[in-house]
Each structure stands twice: as C-alpha cells, then as structure tokens.
Amino acid sequence: MKKNKLTFNKIFFASFIFLWLATAAYNLVKPTSDFSENENRYLAKFPRYTTEDLLEGRFMLGVEDYINDRFVARDFWISMQSVLEYAMGKRESNGVYICSDALIGSIDEPNREYVAGNIKAINNFTKVTGLPAEIMIVPSAAEVQAYKLPRFASPWNQSAEIELIYSNIDDAVCVPVGEALKEHKYEYIYYRTDHHWTSWGAYIAYKAYCETAGITPVEYKANRVSDDFKGTLYSTSGVRFIKSDYIEAYVYSGPVRCDISNGVTARSYDSMYFSEFLDKKDKYAYFLGQNQPAITVYGNSGGGKLLIFKDSYAHCMAPMLLENFSQVTLVDLRYVNRTFDHYFDISEYDRVLFLYSIDSFVNHSDITRLNLIGTAN
C-alpha cells in the first residue's frame, strides 16, 4: 500500500474516530453543574465508595448514573432523541402525548384503593365538621382537550370516573367543573408545556364554583407576567419543539397578607405573587410560591373565611377567591404530617372546598390525611 494514499478508512478514522475520542476526552475535563434547570432536578452525585456497595454492584450503578447525568451537552442529546422519536411516528414520550401544538400528560389509570380511601376521608371530614363544603375534581387536558391528542390515542375516561366519585360524595356539593371547562375547550385553558391549568382555565372553574356555592363571581382581569414558561411536561417529555407558554395572573388589586406555615414556624409576605420564580424554570411557583403545608391569604373584600384542601391547581385561583372571601387558607395534605391545629384553627372557617386535579385524586392517597383532623372532634 502506498504511504500517503487517501483511503476510506483514513477518512473514517480522521473524522469518526477523532470526534468520538474527542468527545470522550472532553467529558473527562468539562466542568459540571449539580442541578439541571431543564429537568428540574439535582443530577446524580459521584457515589461514596464502600466495599459492600462495590461487591453488590451498587457502586458501579452510581458511577453510571453520575456519568449519564453529566454527559456533555446532555440537553442536546435529550432533545435529539425526542426529535428522532417524533420522526419515527411516536407521539408519546415518557408518559406525555406529543400533540401538534401542545404536550398533554397521560394520567395513570385510577388506583381503586386510593379513590375509595379519599372519598371516605372527605365524607368523614364533612360529617365531623358539619361545615358547608364543595368538591371540585378537575379533569386534565387529556380529557377536556381530547381533540388535540394524537390520532387513535385513547386514554381512559376521566369524566366517567369523576361522575362515579361525585356519586359517592355524601355531604359536599359537587362542582361540575369538567362540563364548564369543556365549553371552553378550544381556549387557552391548559398550559402547552405544563400539567397545570392556566389562570383563564382556573377562572372558568372559579365561576362554576361560585354558581354552585351561590356566590357572585367577579369579572376576569389579568396581566401577562411571563412569555417564556417551559413547564413540567417540557422537562419529562424531552420534547423541545413546542412553543413556550405565557403566564397570565389574575389581578387582585387590594392589599394582601400571605402567611406561609410549615407547622412549626410561619413567615409573612405582603404579596401572593412571588416574582422571583419568573426568572427560574419553575415559573408556576409565581403563584403562592412552591408547595407548602399551609398558606393563608388575607384580603380586604369582606366575606367569610374559606378553607381549601388542594393540590397546586388551586394556586392560581386563590387570588380570585380572595375577591369573595376575607381569608383563604390553602392546605396541601401531602406536606401535612401533624394534627391540623399546628397549622390553622378549623373553628374559624365558614366554608370548605376540596380542589384536586384528577391525578392527585385518583393516584395519590394523601387526602386520607384529612383524618389528622385530630382535636376538632
């Protein structure tokens, strides 16, 4: 073979093998961060060495997680994979439906045991307290905006499930929120890249609630606070080609105090909007901050006091409810692990609302912590 003659293998070696080895070398030297904003999680740390972990193979798994998490241009690879999947015809990624202009989370089928336990806990609570109560179970976009789903996708029927749950509720009055949302299904009621509803979606539910509870709703007035919201579905799906969301917040103009309690200490704020989160990935936390055991907001509109057991869907609705109630307390049972009197005094309240998204209600058992009511009876 002549020395300097160009061959296929030389070209292949010079480009493919060079790039491969260069990537490997760059991986060794590149600095890494510990937190992934896009995935909204801490990346794996290098495992601590123990001989036992080595023999059991756990040490090696830890090293692999560490390496995978910190691979060069991780986000580029993840989005490349989602593009490849999409090109191959797949319209689902990591439990997220990829629709033409939105991502829609697929909700796991109901856990019958959890559903029964949650219903029982609510019935027990309303019976023990005797407070007037409403319940609102919010279907997800997969149900309300089913027209957006990929062709032939057929998730389970949330409306039938909600109807079944409602029929088993004893005292609380059921808010037909699914029907109300469906009347507006072509509007911007769910975020495109997040599993939450928008403020407009929350307002539609607020109106349905007022109607059920015999309250006069206020008009919708909102301003746009962010144009670049990339939510949880953006993170879990890896899909990067869906347009960012904008966030509107209902404008509550009166003075506000907002107390956040973790059961031990309470902190006070003079706003229920936390604009520092608008610069972060988790922009939905603009509404009342991140999830907390108990948050109480005080306004100046008069009216009674409302106690809400809720998931984060309630956060963007709280400002609207403050137009009709002088005080609204939002309790997230996921984080409540002491009796209720550590967080609030149940005898203060005039009314209760159970506000849960379908996923929280049928796939989580936290509502059974209503039994922590403790001293009230």
Next chain:
Amino acid sequence: MVFSSVIFLFYFLPALVILYRIVPEKLKNLVMIIGSFVFYAWGEIRFLPIMLLLSVVDYVCGRLMEKYRADDKKRRIFMLIAVLANLSVLIFFKYTNFFVGNVAALAGWDHIKVNIILPIGVSFNTFQSISYAIDVYRGTTSCEKSYYHYLTYTTLFPQIIAGPIVRYVTVEDDLDDHLLTLDSLSAGMRRFTVGLAKKVLIANNVGFIWSKISAGQAGEPSVLLYWIGIIAYTFQIYFDFSGYSDMAIGLARIFGLTFDENFNYPYISRSITEFWRRWHITLSGWFRDYVYIPLGGNRVSKPRHILNLLIVWALTGFWHGASWNFIFWGLYFALILIAEKYLYGNLLEKLPAVIQHVYSLLLVIVGWVIFYFEDLGSMGAYLRGMFGLDGSPLWNSQSLYYLLGYGLIFLAAAYFSTPHFKKIIERTETSEKKPVWIGTTAVYMAVFASCVAYLVNSTYNPFLYFRF
C-alpha cells in the same frame, strides 16, 4: 458493563483502545486481561474468582491431555474433569433453583426455596471452555501452552457476556500476533456501530412496546394488538441479540481478533431447518459438534435419529433458561425439524417461496410466544388472543394508535432483517469514490450520534441475553 452504555462507549472503550495500541506486543494480552476483568467485574464482581478458578482447571487439564497424548484413558479422564467442572458450575448456578423448585413442588415441600443468582455470561463462558477441552481431547487443536494466553482467550470481554461462543481455534493465532491496523480499527468501529444501532435504535424501541403489551398495560386488547406485540418481540430478540454479536465481532476486530459470524439473516428462511442454520450459529454448531454428533447424529436408525433430535433440542431449549417453557420451545422446534425431515420437507420446497416464508415466520413467531411466557397459562392466553379465540375485537383504536406509532420502526426492522442493506454496506466498503467515503462516514457518525442520544437519556435499556 454493557456495550450500549455511555460509560462503555466514552470511558472504558477509548481508554482500552489507546492503552492497547501503545503498549508493546508482549503486553497487549495483559492489557486485554485487565480490561476484561474490569468489564466483567463491573457487572458481576462476585463470580470473577470462580471464573479464574475454572480457567486454571481448563488450562491444567489441557496441558495434561497434551502430556498424555499416547494414553487414551488418562486423556479421557482429564477431558472429563474439565468438562464436568464447567458443567457443574453451570448446573449449580443456572439450574439449582429449577430442580429444587420442581422437586419441592412434586413432594409438596412448600417451605423449601433456594434462590441462586445466575452470574452474567456463565452459560457462554462454560460452553466455550467445554469446547476447548473436547477439541484438545479430540486433537482438533493443540493445547495452549501459556496460561497467560489461555486466560486472555477465556475472559475476552467482547464475548464474555453474551457470546458468540468463540472456539479456541478461531482466535488461537490472533492471540500471539495482534494484527492492528488503522483499517481494522475503522472497520471494527463500523461493525460495532451497526450492532449498536440495531440494539439501541431498533431493539430497545420495539422492546418498549412489547413490555407494555406483554404485561397487559397497553389498554383493551385486540387481535391486532397481540400481533403488534409479538412482532415487536420477534424483532426485539433478533436485533438485540444479533446487534450484540455485531458489537462483539466489531470490538474483536478493533483489538485485532476475528470472531465467527453468529447470525445470517434468520428471518428470511424458507424452512425451520434453514432458520436454525441462520440463527445463533455458534450455539447450534456447539450442540452439533459436542452433543448431536457424539450421539450418532443422523447416521443411525430413523427412531434413534428422532430421539437424538429430541435430546439435542430439549437441551438447546433448556440452555436458554431454567424453566419448562424453554424445554417446550426446544421440543417444539425438534418436532418441526423432524416433520420437515421425514414428512413434508420435499413438499415444502415445491411450494411458492411466499408460502415457505410465511410458514417459517409464523412458526418462528409462535415459537417466541413459547419462549417468552414462563407461565403456561399466560402463554396459552396470548396464543388464543393472537388467533382471536379470546373474544377480543380484531382491532380497536388503541391498537391503531400503536400501529401508527410503531409502523415505521417495524418497516425499518423488516428491511434490516434482509441482506439487502449488507450489500449496500459492502459496496461502500469497496468503493473508490471519495464522495461515497465522505457520505458513508457522515452516515455512520449520524447513526452513532443517534444511539448516543438514546443512551444519554436511557430510561429503557434492557438486555435480553443476560439470563442465558
């Protein structure tokens, strides 16, 4: 460690390739041994001492067989020691659970349970050592004089986890004289990339849908869904396993070794007899040379030949896993092979090619149902579902959804199951045109990058042959 992982591709392999190239010839095998130890220990550190012990037994018995070349009796004894040592390790780790479980069930001893974990690669490793012992005994190969070389052979990391079963004669010469060129590195890397793509882009993808359907988590069943599921599995097992063999062959090439081919487009077969000449060739070759032929092969009476086939195929099935369904799977193919040999083989050949293909594929696909379901009830239920006997509709919207989502991958998998693409690859390898070289290089880079994209975000990366 598995080949399809970031740590292998971007840490282990580059380090080993560079080290291997820069050390002098004498030390290359040492680098290989250390590399193989690290590779194996990464996934199965506790079995390493037993593997080392076995390699000493193999080596010593080999030397002794050579020493007593003239004494048939002694030679036979040392061959048997080596074979039995390997077999007992295999039987202990792989079949104890099965035997104890069955005996306990028959005797009604519910409280007796054993749970021995099968070390990775033990089925391949012991079979390889047995082939060495028998080959030395038969004189088809001379024994390896250097333990250093023998250890290199028996721990070679490209094949240690999932084959192919490499016989000593295949790599004997390479171990002394490593032919390392830019050409072998480049060609090996290309072959490796092909295997990686088969595994990561096709097998994992179709495997994902099969895992959902086989577990009944894909919504309301329909006949179409059952078929989507089993076709996905049919492609998964081929692309996973042959992809692994391609990667092993490619890696061997990178390190200056030549392995035998293990798959030859089995799904284009026109009969089951042909299928088994094309599927997992090194395994069927092993059973042919070390079980079937010693039993008398086909040079015996017809009933004895049938018995030989039943024995060989029951064992072949059982090798794939310690469970009854694998034995049934082997016997299922034995019956078909016997029927092809003695009943309708000639008739089949006269039928149109299409019918021969449909016949073969259908039997292979039904075979995979038997292969997959350890529980006979689920196996029966799945088969009934496939043929519409469980009352499911022909199709529903759920099955159409999966068909839309996986149709393209199925088409691609079907295409890559034929030798057509291989011809294109061969043409690029021999082309004299520079644009072809550049284009081909770019395609390999894109394919490799696609695999990396999947691996970095690897939530689903199973490895089917770990249990064998």
